[in-house]
Amino acid sequence: MNTTSGPDLADVTARLGHLLHAAGVPVTPERAGRLAAAMALAPPTTDAELYWLARISLVADRAHVEVFDRVFAQVFGGVVDPADFRGDQPPAAVGAPVAARPPEPGSPAPATSSPARRPSQLTDGGGDGEAIPPDEERLAAVISADERLRSKDFGAMTPEELARLRAMTGQMAVAPPPRRSRRRERAAQGSDLDVRATLRRARRTGGEPLVAVHRRRRTRTRRLVLLCDISGSMEPYARAYLQLLLSGVDGARAEAFVFATRLTRLTRALRGSLPSVALERAGRAAPDWSGGTRIGEALKAFNDTYGQRGLARGAVVVVLSDGWDCGPPEILGREMARLRRLASRIVWVNPRKAAPAYAPLVGGMAAALPYIDAFVSGHSLEAVDEVLAAISAG
Amino acid sequence: MTSIADRLPSPGALRDALAGVGYLADDGIATALFCAARLGQPLLLEGEAGVGKTEAAKALAAVLDTPLIRLQCYEGIDASEALYEWNFPRQLLAIRVAEAAGEALSNDDLFGREYLVSRPLLRAVDHPGPLPAVLLIDEIDRADDEFEAFLFELLAEGSVTIPELGTIHAIHVPVVVLTSNRTRDLHDALKRRCLYHWIDYPELERTTAIIRQRVPSANTSLVAQVAAAVRRLRTLDVQKPPGVAEAINWVQALEVLGCTVLDETAVSMTVGSVLKYREDLATVAERGLDWVADAS
Numbered sequence A: 001m002n003t004t005s006g007p008d009l010a011d012v013t014a015r016l017g018h019l020l021h022a023a024g025v026p027v028t029p030e031r032a033g034r035l036a037a038a039m040a041l042a043p044p045t046t047d048a049e050l051y052w053l054a055r056i057s058l059v060a061d062r063a064h065v066e067v068f069d070r071v072f073a074q075v076f077g078g079v080v081d082p083a084d085f086r087g088d089q090p091p092a093a094v095g096a097p098v099a100a101r102p103p104e105p106g107s108p109a110p111a112t113s114s115p116a117r118r119p120s121q122l123t124d125g126g127g128d129g130e131a132i133p134p135d136e137e138r139l140a141a142v143i144s145a146d147e148r149l150r151s152k153d154f155g156a157m158t159p160e161e162l163a164r165l166r167a168m169t170g171q172m173a174v175a176p177p178p179r180r181s182r183r184r185e186r187a188a189q190g191s192d193l194d195v196r197a198t199l200r201r202a203r204r205t206g207g208e209p210l211v212a213v214h215r216r217r218r219t220r221t222r223r224l225v226l227l228c229d230i231s232g233s234m235e236p237y238a239r240a241y242l243q244l245l246l247s248g249v250d251g252a253r254a255e256a257f258v259f260a261t262r263l264t265r266l267t268r269a270l271r272g273s274l275p276s277v278a279l280e281r282a283g284r285a286a287p288d289w290s291g292g293t294r295i296g297e298a299l300k301a302f303n304d305t306y307g308q309r310g311l312a313r314g315a316v317v318v319v320l321s322d323g324w325d326c327g328p329p330e331i332l333g334r335e336m337a338r339l340r341r342l343a344s345r346i347v348w349v350n351p352r353k354a355a356p357a358y359a360p361l362v363g364g365m366a367a368a369l370p371y372i373d374a375f376v377s378g379h380s381l382e383a384v385d386e387v388l389a390a391i392s393a394g
Numbered sequence B: 001m002t003s004i005a006d007r008l009p010s011p012g013a014l015r016d017a018l019a020g021v022g023y024l025a026d027d028g029i030a031t032a033l034f035c036a037a038r039l040g041q042p043l044l045l046e047g048e049a050g051v052g053k054t055e056a057a058k059a060l061a062a063v064l065d066t067p068l069i070r071l072q073c074y075e076g077i078d079a080s081e082a083l084y085e086w087n088f089p090r091q092l093l094a095i096r097v098a099e100a101a102g103e104a105l106s107n108d109d110l111f112g113r114e115y116l117v118s119r120p121l122l123r124a125v126d127h128p129g130p131l132p133a134v135l136l137i138d139e140i141d142r143a144d145d146e147f148e149a150f151l152f153e154l155l156a157e158g159s160v161t162i163p164e165l166g167t168i169h170a171i172h173v174p175v176v177v178l179t180s181n182r183t184r185d186l187h188d189a190l191k192r193r194c195l196y197h198w199i200d201y202p203e204l205e206r207t208t209a210i211i212r213q214r215v216p217s218a219n220t221s222l223v224a225q226v227a228a229a230v231r232r233l234r235t236l237d238v239q240k241p242p243g244v245a246e247a248i249n250w251v252q253a254l255e256v257l258g259c260t261v262l263d264e265t266a267v268s269m270t271v272g273s274v275l276k277y278r279e280d281l282a283t284v285a286e287r288g289l290d291w292v293a294d295a296s
Helices: A005-023 A029-041 A049-059 A062-075 A136-151 A159-169 A195-205 A232-252 A275-285 A295-307 A327-341 A364-370 A381-392 B011-020 B028-039 B055-065 B088-099 B120-126 B145-157 B188-192 B206-216 B220-236 B244-256 B265-275 B278-287 B289-293
Strands: A179-188 A214-221 A224-229 A255-259 A263-265 A316-320 A343-351 A374-376 B043-047 B068-072 B085-086 B116-118 B134-137 B159-162 B166-169 B173-178 B193-197
Touching: A005 A029, A005 A214, A029 A049, A029 A364, A029 B028, A029 B220, A049 A062, A049 A374, A049 B028, A049 B193, A136 A159, A136 A381, A159 A232, A179 A255, A195 B068, A195 B088, A224 A232, A224 A295, A232 A255, A232 A316, A232 A381, A255 A295, A255 B193, A263 A295, A295 A327, A316 A381, A316 B134, A327 A343, A327 A364, A343 A381, A374 A381, B011 B028, B028 B055, B028 B193, B043 B055, B043 B278, B055 B068, B055 B173, B068 B120, B116 B120, B120 B134, B120 B166, B145 B159, B145 B188, B145 B289, B220 B244, B220 B289, B244 B265, B265 B278, B265 B289
Parallel strands: A224 A255, A224 A316, A316 A343, A343 A374, B043 B173, B043 B193, B068 B134, B134 B173
Antiparallel strands: A179 A214, A255 A263, B085 B116, B159 B166
């Protein structure tokens, strides 16, 4: 047993834990302690053994494995190639690229500045909320201005108006409909007889079941999935819809995704306390805020990676997109069919619907239409109420 | 009397022992099971369907020569199915008998261990030894949040609490293996208490070795062809990429049909044992069955 490597090993693993934490893999002292205990039990003699001990103790999520590999390679300087430890690497992958879940910004200190080449800024420079007017007349004027803002199309708003809107809106009431679950609860008016509880009660009365205890199936809310198009054509609306995504994730434990050329899961980035922090994280997480849209491929990526596994099963799925698909409409139609089989209800929000002459006759929108349960416009704050109503409808 | 430390001195030794009971593990899963067993920490295994998560727990129980206690999770599972239940009919009968005989029956009599029906979690805690049992909590992602919270006491303390009897501590804390198909995110509080391992699809050589072990009568070249074909299928855009279990089924199907070589006819007859979705079958047909059977 090599005793001289003892202190070096502790030092090295401490550095590994520190670097991992900085790279976004949450390493708690508990986990580091576990690694130490594991190394005491089976002192690693090769780098490969150390790799596995460290990965099993410190990493808690599939998404962190790539980051872990990178940091490990950095610490052990290319001596070990983490690619050796991955399973089967198939020769040539065929199929649409799927974005992995974004690495969670785990460390409390935020990154300094958002990348400059992003064309649209999510957190607008406009101050959050103008000063509250002291006078009655000014109050009345502001109220009527707010009323006008409610019915104004998002696409026509200036950044200041959008910021004002955000201050006005606050939390939106996102409420998916209930569904009956398999878990049962005690209920006096329930239809099922709870035999065990009745017999248990019977012990109080000398073994005679005098009181029948009933139960019923508990209701839970359905899961909600929000898929928001953030390509160039949707840009003014996407900024407003991000508020909806935030309300959904915070209030209704929804899953939020954005897509343009690829699909990105935003749920983790949005699940934060301050809206501005959450929106900034979202800006950093999704790498393609403008450009063309490939709705069909994005839906395919969603179905393959998340929907098939059960995220969309029995859920209310809301797609916020204008339907301008660069890809072939057959893909969109096929993926919508698949999604419809999994989901309980699909709501499609298309801001173009508000235009008087609009009719979904061509391309992607026409291919998707047969599978949509509720087709709403959602182009202004008033119209968003319609979206919320469509979500809540059973 | 052997202890766990004697049975499992190192991950390498565990890997050999697992191979001895028919589970071909790589370094990763061997280290994960080693840490779980020696450190007494629960292990969360995640991976695609069909890579051998449940088999790993079974193999560990075989190596340690202890019982495998299995709890299959589903939505709505609660304490009475997972932990314990009182044998009410027996209790009522005891009350009647005591009445008839004119004897008094105290509460302690009625709530003794003989009236307790042990479900898997309690059986795992109660296991007398000499080595801890392996508790497999299968598909924990199917259960709901309430059940996850219910497991915390067991995972953290190795004990369970029954209101009438008090807290029961395990003499030998069971080795807990949880599996998940990732249909939903597990609660962080649960993940925090567990070691974590993601099982990838095995590489070509290991797949071939696993198939050969499970289907010893199959001829070697057929097994090699099937392993390569499964690997090729995974590169296609299929909804459910075939795993090791599907590869084993495929070889068994080919054998039963008497095929000794994987050609286009053989593939067309047996492709249903590998791909279970109509869309996947269509995708493969489009790509060409001869491509699937092609020697690499």
